[in-house]
Amino acid sequence: MSIAKEISRRRTFAIISHPDAGKTTLTEKLLLYGGAVQLAGSVTARKNQRATTSDWMELEKKRGISISSTVLQFDYDGYRINLLDTPGHKDFSEDTYRVLTAVDSVVMVIDAAKGIEPQTRKLFEVCRHRGVPIFTFMNKCDRPMKNPLELLDELERVLGIGAFPVNWPIGDGFDFRGVYDRQTSQMHLFERTVGGQYRAPVSVGGIDDPAVRGQLDDTTFNKTVEELEMLEHAGEVFDDAAVLAGKSTPVFFGSASNNFGVQLLLDGFLKHSPPPKSRVMSGTEISPEHPQFSGFIFKIQANMDPKHRDRIAFIRVCSGKFERDMTVHHSRSEKKVRLSSSHKIFGNERETVDEAYPGDVIGLVGHDSFGIGDTLTTDPRILYKEIPRFTPEAFSYLHNPNTAKYKQFRQGLEQLLQEGVIQTLYLRNSSIKTPLLAAVGPLQFEVVQFRLESEYGAESRLEAAPWTVVRWLPTDIQEEVLDSLSLPTGARIAYDLGKNPVVLFQTEWSANYFGETNKHAPLSSLPIQTVRE
Ligand SMILES: Nc1nc2c(ncn2[C@@H]2O[C@H](COP(=O)(O)OP(=O)(O)OP(=O)(O)O)[C@@H](O)[C@H]2O)c(=O)[nH]1
Numbered sequence: 001m002s003i004a005k006e007i008s009r010r011r012t013f014a015i016i017s018h019p020d021a022g023k024t025t026l027t028e029k030l031l032l033y034g035g036a037v038q039l040a041g042s043v044t045a046r047k048n049q050r051a052t053t054s055d056w057m058e059l060e061k062k063r064g065i066s067i068s069s070t071v072l073q074f075d076y077d078g079y080r081i082n083l084l085d086t087p088g089h090k091d092f093s094e095d096t097y098r099v100l101t102a103v104d105s106v107v108m109v110i111d112a113a114k115g116i117e118p119q120t121r122k123l124f125e126v127c128r129h130r131g132v133p134i135f136t137f138m139n140k141c142d143r144p145m146k147n148p149l150e151l152l153d154e155l156e157r158v159l160g161i162g163a164f165p166v167n168w169p170i171g172d173g174f175d176f177r178g179v180y181d182r183q184t185s186q187m188h189l190f191e192r193t194v195g196g197q198y199r200a201p202v203s204v205g206g207i208d209d210p211a212v213r214g215q216l217d218d219t220t221f222n223k224t225v226e227e228l229e230m231l232e233h234a235g236e237v238f239d240d241a242a243v244l245a246g247k248s249t250p251v252f253f254g255s256a257s258n259n260f261g262v263q264l265l266l267d268g269f270l271k272h273s274p275p276p277k278s279r280v281m282s283g284t285e286i287s288p289e290h291p292q293f294s295g296f297i298f299k300i301q302a303n304m305d306p307k308h309r310d311r312i313a314f315i316r317v318c319s320g321k322f323e324r325d326m327t328v329h330h331s332r333s334e335k336k337v338r339l340s341s342s343h344k345i346f347g348n349e350r351e352t353v354d355e356a357y358p359g360d361v362i363g364l365v366g367h368d369s370f371g372i373g374d375t376l377t378t379d380p381r382i383l384y385k386e387i388p389r390f391t392p393e394a395f396s397y398l399h400n401p402n403t404a405k406y407k408q409f410r411q412g413l414e415q416l417l418q419e420g421v422i423q424t425l426y427l428r429n430s431s432i433k434t435p436l437l438a439a440v441g442p443l444q445f446e447v448v449q450f451r452l453e454s455e456y457g458a459e460s461r462l463e464a465a466p467w468t469v470v471r472w473l474p475t476d477i478q479e480e481v482l483d484s485l486s487l488p489t490g491a492r493i494a495y496d497l498g499k500n501p502v503v504l505f506q507t508e509w510s511a512n513y514f515g516e517t518n519k520h521a522p523l524s525s526l527p528i529q530t531v532r533e
């Protein structure tokens with residue numbers, strides 16, 4: 001197959017939303033309908049039940065929430081799909097935002113009973129800013145839901161995006177029976193299966209088909225017909241160009257847990273979503289067909305496989321062809337490295353992969369020098385700067401209560417730090433050697449504790465730290481200047497791992513006050529110069 005053909009069959013997308021809208025459940029059902037799993041697992045699995053493929057971490061299974069993004073690559077209907085399930089909780093949003101740099105489109109899941117929730121709105125803004133096409137899945141129609149017309153109106157009003165219903169719910173709550181496909185004018189009526197483990201049996205027919213009509217009560221039927229007429233009257237048509245420009249979103253209704261509408265979403269999404277496109281690098285466009293291989297690392301994860309205990313760097317291929325054993329230029333070290341251990345990833349399973357094309361996400365093992373944001377390429381002039389950085393807002397000391405396990409504690413913490421979801425700071429002029437952790441949200445600390453224990457056998461104890469704000473000082477500031485700064489009560493100077501000086505404040509107010517009283521030491525919310533220009 002030619003490289004152009006390989007690119008055109010790639011679909012790389014993320015599933016995003018506010019916590020609990022059903023991303024992981026929908027992911028699992030897309031795998032079921034895509035033929036990648038035979039039996040769908042559940043996020044609320046009990047003993048002897050199958051858990052979902054994407055929530056494979058122990059803590060995820062225990063809590064029933066997603067903590068870390070998951071990559072799932074599979075083939076379906078001639079397409080090579082790279083699907084990324086993301087965590088919804090804002091404490092884990094750094095991971096989600098990084099994933100958004102690596103995809104070509106997203107499926108935004110909305111809980112139809114709740115409408116647009118705050119985290120969905122934030123993620124939507126990031127997608128809009130990046131011009132990423134958005135497909136919408138109105139989930140949980142099997143529960144009492146908002147009026148579907150109101151939901152569409154909310155998309156337009158709250159998000160300011162056009163909404164085109166591709167299909168329409170038939171009934172809702174207990175009476176939710178299926179969806180009407182407006183493209184083909186067919187009703188799809190589903191039956192529920194126990195636990196939604198298997199595909200839902202479906203009967204399909206036109207609106208006047210007696211076999212289908214006979215399955216609906218008059219109220220549901222009449223209401224659906226009336227709503228469909230209203231939609232037709234509005235006269236909108238599916239506008240591919242508007243979707244690709246991120247100005248309009250195709251809307252699909254359904255229920256992930258019951259498998260209603262999943263097939264229609266999968267097929268509709270694949271038909272209308274874009275293959276990989278060019279990436280802009282310092283004003284130059286690098287097209288996927290560019291003859292040189294290039295890609296960037298957007299995620300690192302340690303210990304995915306308890307048998308291996310290694311770390312995987314996830315790279316999104318942007319141009320050219322990847323071949324195992326190829327030698328590439330590594331931007332951070334400016335050295336040549338040979339990529340001999342490359343993997344296709346499916347949840348926590350991996351399989352050696354010999355070649356990959358633009359759009360693919362592959363896992364590279366055995367390179368400790370790889371960091372998030374690094375570019376790998378056969379053309380050293382290519383350098384991607386895709387990865388956004390976040391300012392920590394939560395701070396806590398992490399004690400090691402068991403000195404006999406010092407080595408495990410240090411090593412575990414070091415490896416988890418490499419994943420880039422937490423960082424450590426060291427107080428200036430302090431004898432305290434306890435690491436001070438900083439993260440976007442406090443749940444990250446619990447994840448660190450849990451993983452230290454389960455993956456490295458090291459216990460730990462958290463102690464709250466009094467700060468809520470961190471600001472970076474100019475990286476080249478002199479020691480004498482640091483000595484001369486007038487710090488508000490409770491504020492402290494510290495260093496990040498790159499030895500860049502920061503100031504920790506107890507309140508936003510005191511950070512502002514510092515800014516006014518120390519004009520010679522301007523603050524910034526991110527370290528300047530730590531990302532190489
Ligand atoms: N009634 C109903 N419940 C659903 C449906 N889809 C998902 N759920 C339930 O909603 C809850 C959350 O589902 P998840 O798939 O874990 O949600 P998520 O968006 O992945 O959550 P995070 O990853 O933690 O942000 C679970 O209890 C699911 O069983 C649905 O179609 N109908």
Ligand SMILES: [Mg+2]
Nearest residue numbers: 023024065066
């Ligand atoms: Mg999830």
